[in-house]
Amino acid sequence: xxxxxxxxxxxxxxxxxxxxxxxxxxxxxxxxxxxxxxxxxxxxxxxxxxxxxxxxxxxxxxxxxxxxxxxxxxxxxxxxxxxxxxxxxxxxxxxxxxxxxxxxxxxxxxxxxxxxxxxxxxxxxxxxxxxxxxxxxxxxxxxxxxxxxxxxxxxxxxxxxxxxxxxxxxxxxxxxxxxxxxxxxxxxxxxxxxxxxxxxxxxxxxxxxxxxxxxxxxxxxxxxxxxxxxxxxxxxxxxxxxxxxxxxxxxxxxxxxxxxxxxxxxxxxxxxxxxxxxxxxxxxxxxxxxxxxxxxxxxxxxxxxxxxxxxxxxxxxxxxxxxxxxxxxxxxxxxxxxxxxxxxxxxxxxxxxxxxxxxxxxxxxxxxxxxxxxxxxxxxxxxxxxxxxxxxxxxxxxxxxxxxxxxxxxxxxxxxxxxxxxxxxxxxxxxxxxxxxxxxxxxxxxxxxxxxxxxxxxxxxxxxxxxxxxxxxxx
Amino acid sequence: xxxxxxxxxxxxxxxxxxxxxxxxxxxxxxxxxxxxxxxxxxxxxxxxxxxxxxxxxxxxxxxxxxxxxxxxxxxxxxxxxxxxxxxxxxxxxxxxxxxxxxxxxxxxxxxxxxxxxxxxxxxxxxxxxxxxxxxxxxxxxxxxxxxxxxxxxxxxxxxxxxxxxxxxxxxxxxxxxxxxxxxxxxxxxxxxxxxxxxxxxxxxxxxxxxxxxxxxxxxxxxxxxxxxxxxxxxxxxxxxxxxxxxxxxxxxxxxxxxxxxxxxxxxxxxxxxxxxxxxxxxxxxxxxxxxxxxxxxxxxxxxxxxxxxxxxxxxxxxxxxxxxxxxxxxxxxxxxxxxxxxxxxxxxxxxxxxxxxxxxxxxxxxxxxxxxxxxxxxxxxxxxxxxxxxxxxxxxxxxxxxxxxxxxxxxxxxxxxxxxxxxxxxxxxxxxxxxxxxxxxxxxxxxxxxxxxxxxxxxxxxxxxxxxxxxxxxx
Ligand SMILES: Nc1nc2c(ncn2[C@@H]2O[C@H](COP(=O)(O)OP(=O)(O)O)[C@@H](O)[C@H]2O)c(=O)[nH]1
Ligand SMILES: Nc1nc2c(ncn2[C@@H]2O[C@H](COP(=O)(O)OP(=O)(O)O)[C@@H](O)[C@H]2O)c(=O)[nH]1
Numbered sequence: 001x002x003x004x005x006x007x008x009x010x011x012x013x014x015x016x017x018x019x020x021x022x023x024x025x026x027x028x029x030x031x032x033x034x035x036x037x038x039x040x041x042x043x044x045x046x047x048x049x050x051x052x053x054x055x056x057x058x059x060x061x062x063x064x065x066x067x068x069x070x071x072x073x074x075x076x077x078x079x080x081x082x083x084x085x086x087x088x089x090x091x092x093x094x095x096x097x098x099x100x101x102x103x104x105x106x107x108x109x110x111x112x113x114x115x116x117x118x119x120x121x122x123x124x125x126x127x128x129x130x131x132x133x134x135x136x137x138x139x140x141x142x143x144x145x146x147x148x149x150x151x152x153x154x155x156x157x158x159x160x161x162x163x164x165x166x167x168x169x170x171x172x173x174x175x176x177x178x179x180x181x182x183x184x185x186x187x188x189x190x191x192x193x194x195x196x197x198x199x200x201x202x203x204x205x206x207x208x209x210x211x212x213x214x215x216x217x218x219x220x221x222x223x224x225x226x227x228x229x230x231x232x233x234x235x236x237x238x239x240x241x242x243x244x245x246x247x248x249x250x251x252x253x254x255x256x257x258x259x260x261x262x263x264x265x266x267x268x269x270x271x272x273x274x275x276x277x278x279x280x281x282x283x284x285x286x287x288x289x290x291x292x293x294x295x296x297x298x299x300x301x302x303x304x305x306x307x308x309x310x311x312x313x314x315x316x317x318x319x320x321x322x323x324x325x326x327x328x329x330x331x332x333x334x335x336x337x338x339x340x341x342x343x344x345x346x347x348x349x350x351x352x353x354x355x356x357x358x359x360x361x362x363x364x365x366x367x368x369x370x371x372x373x374x375x376x377x378x379x380x381x382x383x384x385x386x387x388x389x390x391x392x393x394x395x396x397x398x399x400x401x402x403x404x405x406x407x408x409x410x411x412x413x414x415x416x417x418x419x420x421x422x423x424x425x426x427x428x429x430x431x432x433x434x435x436x437x438x439x440x441x442x443x444x445x446x447x448x449x450x451x452x453x454x455x456x457x458x459x460x461x462x463x464x465x466x467x468x469x470x471x472x473x474x475x
Numbered sequence: 476x477x478x479x480x481x482x483x484x485x486x487x488x489x490x491x492x493x494x495x496x497x498x499x500x501x502x503x504x505x506x507x508x509x510x511x512x513x514x515x516x517x518x519x520x521x522x523x524x525x526x527x528x529x530x531x532x533x534x535x536x537x538x539x540x541x542x543x544x545x546x547x548x549x550x551x552x553x554x555x556x557x558x559x560x561x562x563x564x565x566x567x568x569x570x571x572x573x574x575x576x577x578x579x580x581x582x583x584x585x586x587x588x589x590x591x592x593x594x595x596x597x598x599x600x601x602x603x604x605x606x607x608x609x610x611x612x613x614x615x616x617x618x619x620x621x622x623x624x625x626x627x628x629x630x631x632x633x634x635x636x637x638x639x640x641x642x643x644x645x646x647x648x649x650x651x652x653x654x655x656x657x658x659x660x661x662x663x664x665x666x667x668x669x670x671x672x673x674x675x676x677x678x679x680x681x682x683x684x685x686x687x688x689x690x691x692x693x694x695x696x697x698x699x700x701x702x703x704x705x706x707x708x709x710x711x712x713x714x715x716x717x718x719x720x721x722x723x724x725x726x727x728x729x730x731x732x733x734x735x736x737x738x739x740x741x742x743x744x745x746x747x748x749x750x751x752x753x754x755x756x757x758x759x760x761x762x763x764x765x766x767x768x769x770x771x772x773x774x775x776x777x778x779x780x781x782x783x784x785x786x787x788x789x790x791x792x793x794x795x796x797x798x799x800x801x802x803x804x805x806x807x808x809x810x811x812x813x814x815x816x817x818x819x820x821x822x823x824x825x826x827x828x829x830x831x832x833x834x835x836x837x838x839x840x841x842x843x844x845x846x847x848x849x850x851x852x853x854x855x856x857x858x859x860x861x862x863x864x865x866x867x868x869x870x871x872x873x874x875x876x877x878x879x880x881x882x883x884x885x886x887x888x889x890x891x892x893x894x895x896x897x898x899x900x901x902x903x904x905x906x907x908x909x910x911x912x913x914x915x916x917x918x919x920x921x922x923x924x925x926x927x928x929x930x931x932x933x934x935x936x937x938x939x940x941x942x943x944x945x946x947x948x949x950x
Contacts, residue, residue, distance in 0.1 A: 021787060251787055252786040258787070259817055259820065260817060263796070263817075263827060263828035264828055267742040311729070311730040312726055312733070341738070342734055342738075342832065343730075344730075345734065351738050353739055357817065369818070
């Protein structure tokens, strides 16, 4: 139905279908979603789309605001304000930060523009009607993007540190850099304080570089609180909705996804995703990781046990077919699981097929096909019925978020040993913010931001991280 | 139906089903066979079974004949005569020679006994009712088997050479070795002459070592001619019938076959087998082999072409699912084909899944699981609808023969170059005899044995080899 096709109204109708087949076809591959977007979110998305149409690249307003930037004048009130997102880090990280930036743009009535980096345009469709979200290549500050880092003099944090700015400053520059990557410092983190937000509000161009899903901390900023609770009555669905709204695989990637799905997954009665991300040095497979995967999946009955004593088990009733989709940089875990179900029958008589789309051996952030495959694999994982993910991995967060799944999380192994228990089910499908601030903006002291409100909690996979949960979710 | 279950009467009813599930289940996996065994073959199989029951291991007759062997007496007329087959060479070779030996046993009213070697008992069920086909481990000559080679003094060929035997010899030993491996010499090859067969007929114990499918040359022995044409009115179905009669995968192997089939092949609309055997030194994959595989399969429309210019092709009508089963010692060819169909759509919109059960990297003739997998893979190839095989490989011959398939044969590459044409369809499903004799037993001169009768021809993959074809088959 049209309702399904537009993901319960999340998507605007009227896009050209051919140029982005995934946009209106994704509902054919996803289960009927459990999580419906609020009507307020829908209306805010529609008004964002209007804003983007009015202020997007090469519109009159854009040109005017750009003039101000070029002339080097100080900030003055403009019709449109912008948030420029810089491509940074692995693809999972980029997807999460882009969703965070988009939410921040909605909350602050900014227009989101995306630095396409090497391959954003190759990976994703345009999410907004009529006007592109890609930053024009002739954008004047573009040359400075690669000099922009933690130490950059023009970052908001460093300008505060050097007393070039403070919250009572009258004249503000027409642009500011926000450095929100994992190694940002205390001044950079003041971004998450209301008084700083008041200042930032007056700057027409904000440029943001981050590798973190900072949404949980937006929920702790008082001035955003009410709006956020109207937008997301279900807290754990923030990325689920924003991700499905923003990230439509390009036709190239959609080809990878749909061909793989049809060839290997479509005929199964149940689909199981296992995302294996090992942050160890050294190329896998490692026995302790393998042990952990089996300990988790067998104990939690994600996968059926095998019978090593009998060559064949006759099934009772219909033979259930399970397809296990494994993603990993190496192929060893896949081979191990596949051989196990080839060499031995399951105790239940179920039939288990095991699949791994690619084994790229190492992370190659700059190769086109490599990132297409990485994106296709995250998406394919999101189409499974039961998901197992690895601690700390944004790759897994994207899959769980898009799929609306609460995965079994493989705890991070320490000292090359499989942890016990091997895994647990997550309390929410939200990604974890890995480097949140621990600061009380009013009291100007440190504080544990994971205990302030019931819906912002510490993550299961990273004790200092923060994630959104719903009230009824138990840690 | 029962008719199907017994493969048109090829199999005897009444075996215990549990101990060998494949025997009566194989018909569930094979298409209705095109090739029916003759009723004469069926009656000869039943009378062979009676003979085996009467003369098999530890029967009175067996014990008596064994006495004669132990006492070292010369040959005298015995109730039962035996053909002992020695395990030798790769598994494909073993299967072909065992079928050859069985046919020779039928033609000469001998009882076939199988030296189990390292793993024959692990790989195959007993083919004959009640009495085992395995040579008892206490068989008196067993210790000599591993000393038995081309130079062995007690081989028939060497005894002729050394004038210990000739066709007019009156007293014969109670046993003789027949050395019929690829490097056998002119005297050994006299095995294929009628006057020598007359002598051999009087020896109670024949022990045979071979790595060749010597059936085609049996068809050139005048005294066997009539019987063979009654047994096999369809000449190209000799191995097809004998193979399906003799070789029932053990439950361990049947588990491998059925699990793989159900997990990966059962749901496809069409199954395609590609057997890649590279006899080059050096571990693959080689570009010229890859080129040849694609040249053959695409040109002969075994596999659909891909469209490299478009990311997605919408299918016309129902989406056909093809499963491609690749077997090879290395994984490179598989990865290449699989990625091709992942990265690009087919021009027809068909969906192609590509599978490889194992990649063992090198031949390991002595490992149990290794040979189980090799046997499972030959069998799985035989369950495909369209088959592509590699020149010179007995592994491929077994698959085509059991499956009743005329495969596309990949010609042997020379000088590391893909041949042109890359392949051709075989004129018959029969295996090729790689080292046939070229001798006219009457005229005692050399002769081209591939031109004597219409049904024994040179092979497509080996110009000096011989194979059976039917009259209407065209070279
Ligand atoms: N194709 C593929 N690439 C992977 C996989 N795991 C990691 N990568 C690559 O490594 C990058 C990891 O960065 P990111 O996506 O940010 O995930 P994270 O490092 O796990 O948080 C991915 O973008 C891929 O390029 C995998 O399972 N499959
Ligand atoms: N599993 C597996 N083993 C193979 C394959 N190709 C060769 N082998 C191994 O190598 C041996 C080759 O010997 P054989 O079966 O006589 O076939 P041939 O050498 O091709 O005539 C097999 O028995 C296997 O042990 C393959 O595709 N799969």
